Amino acid sequence: MSSPELLLPMPHNARLFVWFRLLFNCRFYYPVYTVLFLDFGMNLEQFAILNVVWAVTIVLLEVPSGALADVLGRRNMVVLAAVLMVVEMLVFAMLPVGGPWVFWVFIVNRVISGSAEAMASGADEALAYDSIPEAEQSNTWPRVMARLSRWMPLGFIVSSLIGAFVYDASSVNRALAFLGWEHADLAKEVTLKFPIYLCVLTAVLCLMVTLAMKEPADQGARVHPTFRENVRASLRGIREAAAWIWRTPVPLLLLTLGFLLDSIVRLFYTVASNYYRLIGLTEASFGVVSVLSSLAAFFTVHWMEWLVRHRSSKFNFALVILMVAWGLVVLANPLPGWWGILAIAPLLLSMRFFQFFLSHYLNEVTSSERRATVLSFRGMTMNLAYGAVTLLFGWQTAYLSGRLGVGSEEPQVFAAALKWWPWWFAGTMLAYFLFRAWRVRRLGVSPDSGR
Structure with a gap:
């Protein structure tokens, strides 16, 4: 990018979009997520149920909320997402530790949280993108995504370090003693809520950011006078967006490749700690790996931006496929120690590159009136694919556990499971290219056909 372009001001909604994503996603309790729920009195089975409730809520509401955003206004949906986040965090913060009814309050909390995620999905990005003058979108959006991609890793590092610190009672008491409170003796039942209190603050800030956003001038023309008409328009928008995706090569192929790549990389992120143990890293170093990965993402953002400006979509997605x-292949043939981390660096970075490319190319071919709905389809298909692959991994480990005659938590079971992953990926990529050829031939158009 040339120096004059770097100095161009960022559009109002685009700047706020970056702040919204940071405040909405960088949560202080993430580094202690599982143990936090267990400390509230949940067991692992209940924790799993809560995650299922959260995921199902998102899947059920994601596309309908995107369609409503295209009718009622993207700003309204983003504000609603922030309001729900405030409610979610307040419920979390006021919940007492233990008690027979805590699980059911957490069910309500997870429904609210999933609803907030669904309301924001697609609407925030569509609002920011359509606030950019149409003639400037292709040049400005990479700048917006570059700024977001730079700050998100740093946001996760800061929130994770602070969240883990204030959660630990001994660390907080030592800090208070250093500051002069000699008899500091806060109990774990007190400090375990500190990350949540910080999230209440960020939720309020997030709401303030959304209230400062502005709806594009042409959005009001889409709103209908009655609730029933708005719902009907939203349902019609879902059907029309789905039909457009199916008959248009670029969005169909982008979404298909999207959920295939996203699902396997997200599965690795989910079980990454098992891999770190497998190659001999101590648990104390897991956080170091996360920080190094985030810093690598921060310093490679300019590569992503350069690639979308100077290389074709085919080249860029081929690069991501090669990285994954x-x-x-490295996971299937792991190297010991930190060499094993260095070798999977392309995999750790692949998700950042992929999300950057997918956002750019999908927004580029999607018209304004259906943008939030289409972006919600992106989120829904990815979540469904990730859920399916996670189930397959569970069945795979159960099968290998029985075949090897050891418990499913044993390292050799995980190592054996990783041997299958390159073959799975090769099979899904072969299926993608066969589907691509079949669909393009049926449509009788170029695979690069857009709107």
Whole structure:
């Protein structure tokens, strides 16, 4: 990018979009997420149920909320997402530790949280993108995504370090003693809520950011006078967006490749700690790996931006496919110690590159009136694919556990499971290219056909 372009002001909604994503996603309790729920009195089975409730809520509401955003206004949906986040955090903060009814309050909390995620999905990005003058969108949006991609890793590092610190009672008491409170003796039942209190603050800030956003001038023309008409328009928008995706090669192929790549990389992120143990890293170093990965993402953002400006979408997605394939081959043949981390660096970075490319190319071919709905389809398909792959991984480990005659938590079971991953990925990529050829031939158009 040239120096004059770097100095161009960022559009109002685009700047606020970056702040919204940071405040909405960088939560202080993430580094202690599982143990936090257990400390509230949940067991692992209940924790799993809560995650299922959260995921199902998102899947059920994601596309309908995107369609409503295209009718009622994207700003309204983003504000609603922030309001729900405030309610979610307040419920979390006021919940007492233990008690027979805590699980059911957490069910309500997870429904609210999933609803907030669904309301924001697609609407925030569509609002920011359509606030950019149409003639400037292709040049300005990479700048917006670059800024977001730079600050998100740093946001996660800061929130994770602070969240983990204030959660630990001994660390907080030592800090208070250093500051002059000699008899500081806060109990764990007190400090475990400190990350949540910080999230209440960020939720309020998030709401303030959304209230400062502005709806594009042409959005009001889409709103209908009655609730029933707005619902009907939203349902019609879902059907029309789905039909457009199915008959238009670029969005169909982007979404298909999207959930295939996203699902396997997200599965690795989910079980990454098992891989770190497998290659001999101590648990104390897991956080170091996360920080190094985030810093690597921060320093490679300019590569992503350069690639969308100077290389074709085919080249860029081929690069991501190669990054993922390389990483999966390394997982199947792991190297010991930190060499094993260095070798999977392309895999750790692949998700950042992929999300950057997908956002750019999908927004580029999607018209304004259906943008939030289409972006919600992106989120829904990815979540469904990730859920399916996670289930397959569970069945795979159960099968290998029985075949090897050891418990499913044993390292050799996980190592054996990783041997299958490159073959799975090769099979899904072959299926994608066969589907691509079949669909393009049926439509009788170029695979690069957009709107």
